[in-house]
Amino acid sequence: MKIGVVGLGYIGSVTAGVLAEAGNSVIGIEIDAKRLAGFKSGEPPIYEPGLKELIEKNHSRLEFSSDYSKLADADIVFLAVQTPTVNERIDLSYIFDAAEKANRQCKKAVLVIKSTVIPGTARELSKKISLPIVSNPEFTREGTAVEDTRKPDRVVIGAKDSNAADLVGKIWSFTGAPLLKTTNENAELIKYASNSFLATKISFINEIANLCESIPGADVEIVAKGMGYDKRIAPYFLKAGIGYGGSCFPKDTSAIASFAKELQSPLSIVESAIKVNSDRIERIVDILKTEIGKELKGKRIAVLGLAFKDDTDDIRGSQPIRLIERLLKESAAVNAYDPRVKIKIDGITRFENLEGCIKESDAVIVATEWGEFSNLKIMDKFVLDAKRILNPANFNNFRAIGLSWER
Ligand code: UDX
Numbered sequence: 001m002k003i004g005v006v007g008l009g010y011i012g013s014v015t016a017g018v019l020a021e022a023g024n025s026v027i028g029i030e031i032d033a034k035r036l037a038g039f040k041s042g043e044p045p046i047y048e049p050g051l052k053e054l055i056e057k058n059h060s061r062l063e064f065s066s067d068y069s070k071l072a073d074a075d076i077v078f079l080a081v082q083t084p085t086v087n088e089r090i091d092l093s094y095i096f097d098a099a100e101k102a103n104r105q106c107k108k109a110v111l112v113i114k115s116t117v118i119p120g121t122a123r124e125l126s127k128k129i130s131l132p133i134v135s136n137p138e139f140t141r142e143g144t145a146v147e148d149t150r151k152p153d154r155v156v157i158g159a160k161d162s163n164a165a166d167l168v169g170k171i172w173s174f175t176g177a178p179l180l181k182t183t184n185e186n187a188e189l190i191k192y193a194s195n196s197f198l199a200t201k202i203s204f205i206n207e208i209a210n211l212c213e214s215i216p217g218a219d220v221e222i223v224a225k226g227m228g229y230d231k232r233i234a235p236y237f238l239k240a241g242i243g244y245g246g247s248c249f250p251k252d253t254s255a256i257a258s259f260a261k262e263l264q265s266p267l268s269i270v271e272s273a274i275k276v277n278s279d280r281i282e283r284i285v286d287i288l289k290t291e292i293g294k295e296l297k298g299k300r301i302a303v304l305g306l307a308f309k310d311d312t313d314d315i316r317g318s319q320p321i322r323l324i325e326r327l328l329k330e331s332a333a334v335n336a337y338d339p340r341v342k343i344k345i346d347g348i349t350r351f352e353n354l355e356g357c358i359k360e361s362d363a364v365i366v367a368t369e370w371g372e373f374s375n376l377k378i379m380d381k382f383v384l385d386a387k388r389i390l391n392p393a394n395f396n397n398f399r400a401i402g403l404s405w406e407r
Pocket of ligand 1: 138139140141142143198237238241242244245246308310
């Protein structure tokens with residue numbers, strides 16, 4: 001089939017690559033000149049494992065352009081533009097704009113909303129455009145996006161037009177994943193309900209982690225392990241840490257909570273999950289102060305990890321960055337190291353190597369679960385493991401979230 005993908009972010013670029021790999025002819029549309037140039041030159045401006053190779057391998061079936069008129073003959077156009085949350089409300093202007101542009105150019109395509117949108121968006125959009133609209137949310141994680149797109153747990157297709165739904169079902173049939181065909185509204189809500197549930201699972205275990213810290217002998221890692229053996233609970237997304245971040249969980253939980261409130265049907269559990277997540281930073285600063293003294297002014301604190309999780313250079317919604325902002329407010333001197341994130345952050349010193357960063361600091365906080373941190377051994381300064389990846393035996397002066405003070 002002839003496929004268009006509008007918006008070459010993490011989701012759009014991976015969708016384009018995987019659909020080209022499946023034998024389709026794909027045109028990726030991107031209006032950001034710098035980003036477009038990256039894809040055209042074979043150097044994706046995004047770090048996502050396997051993406052560069054995917055694009056290289058399938059370049060004969062992949063084209064990149066900023067020109068919407070190239071979508072004229074497309075059978076399916078995926079919209080994968082951003083849907084940011086502004087003041088707790090979702091901003092749908094990018095998706096409406098892209099949809100209207102595609103609608104003007106396409107002769108026959110089915111328009112597929114890949115971006116995360118609030119329930120009712122497809123319905124609203126269908127009042128403005130003539131092409132059939134299918135809701136086909138993505139459930140891919142950064143870092144494993146290529147594999148998640150090749151082999152998703154399920155494909156959700158929401159549509160009013162059953163021919164359009166069948167066409168989109170066909171394009172994903174190579175994945176072998178279970179297909180759920182439903183209404184646009186259900187599809188839109190499945191995405192939010194799934195992400196909110198996962199975020200809640202993380203906040204739940206983070207609260208249990210807080211409790212473990214007050215129970216001599218308790219360790220959240222073991223509690224989570226014991227819970228995870230139960231098939232009804234499952235071991236995933238039960239890793240206590242600094243709190244969830246990224247481009248999805250914070251924005252989606254906040255968007256669906258405020259949407260539900262407006263409908264007078266508040267999601268109090270999701271609201272609590274958001275609050276627990278936001279409190280993580282204060283909790284970590286409290287532990288730090290208990291160990292190295294209330295006055296952080298002038299103390300040199302190493303924050304190891306800036307990315308919102310390992311294996312990505314993405315700092316959107318990053319909890320480590322929120323931690324840094326909080327430490328700077330306390331007038332601490334912040335040193336930071338991340339194997340991938342190389343941006344400039346005002347007010348901090350960013351190191352190019354891990355050892356240098358640790359050496360120049362009075363205390364160390366592990367804030368992202370990068371593999372290279374897991375073998376750390378530091379005997380001469382306080383270390384706080386906010387991601388539970390370190391071996392306590394490798395430290396003299398050590399605390400970890402969810403590990404009781406008294407052993
Ligand atoms: C998430 C969803 O998993 C994905 O389905 C959706 O399409 C987009 O949002 P992503 O943001 O890439 O994907 O990251 P994910 O691996 O889900 O992690 C999100 C955050 O939660 C990270 O900050 C991570 O460190 C944190 N996390 C995850 C935990 O703190 N504990 C866990 O057990 C799992």
